[in-house]
Amino acid sequence: MNLNNKDPQQLLQRSFTIGIVGIILCFIPLINNITAFADPKKIFFLNGFGLAAQFMALSLAILVIRKRKIPHEIKDKSKRMIIVLSVSILFFFLNT
Numbered sequence: 001m002n003l004n005n006k007d008p009q010q011l012l013q014r015s016f017t018i019g020i021v022g023i024i025l026c027f028i029p030l031i032n033n034i035t036a037f038a039d040p041k042k043i044f045f046l047n048g049f050g051l052a053a054q055f056m057a058l059s060l061a062i063l064v065i066r067k068r069k070i071p072h073e074i075k076d077k078s079k080r081m082i083i084v085l086s087v088s089i090l091f092f093f094l095n096t
Helices: 010-035 045-066 072-093
Strands: none
Touching: 010 045, 010 072, 045 072
């Protein structure tokens, strides 16, 4: 799959979807620490999958911002996506 030929709006939508899934996967172990609905040792691996998904979404957003000749609105959306994903990755790294 060659991502350089894809539509920037479609790549940004995929980045958003993958980023939301990654954030949700990282929140499940945090909620488990509070409510204890499962064994923490068995559910902790979701943090890894969530962080991997967030890194993938971050790389897609960076790929969009590096493209040439795209509208200014899409570049702004990509910049905001990069900031949000960077903050969420930092939060989940510091929280584990």
